[in-house]
Amino acid sequence: MSTVDGRWVKSSYSGDGQGSDCVEVDLGERVGVRDSKAPHGELHLSPAAWSAFLTKSGDR
Structure with a gap:
């Protein structure tokens, strides 16, 4: 994971690490999810x- 904008975190599994095809997450009081191309x-x-999303995603 790498930090984006001080609070957003980009998964190391997202794209090539150069800013393309990235999902970013803000793990604050409410979990924010965004596409780096449309922040x-x-x-x-x-x-x-x-948590339920992560559990279901891991079932695949």
Whole structure:
């Protein structure tokens, strides 16, 4: 993981590490998720919903 904008974190699994195809996450009080190519379109989840998403994603 690497920090973007001081609070957003980019997964090391996202794209080539040069800013393309990146998902960024802000793990604050509400979990924010955004596409690095469209940073103004954020999705906000509760920590419980984020945890459930990660659990389901790992089932694949």
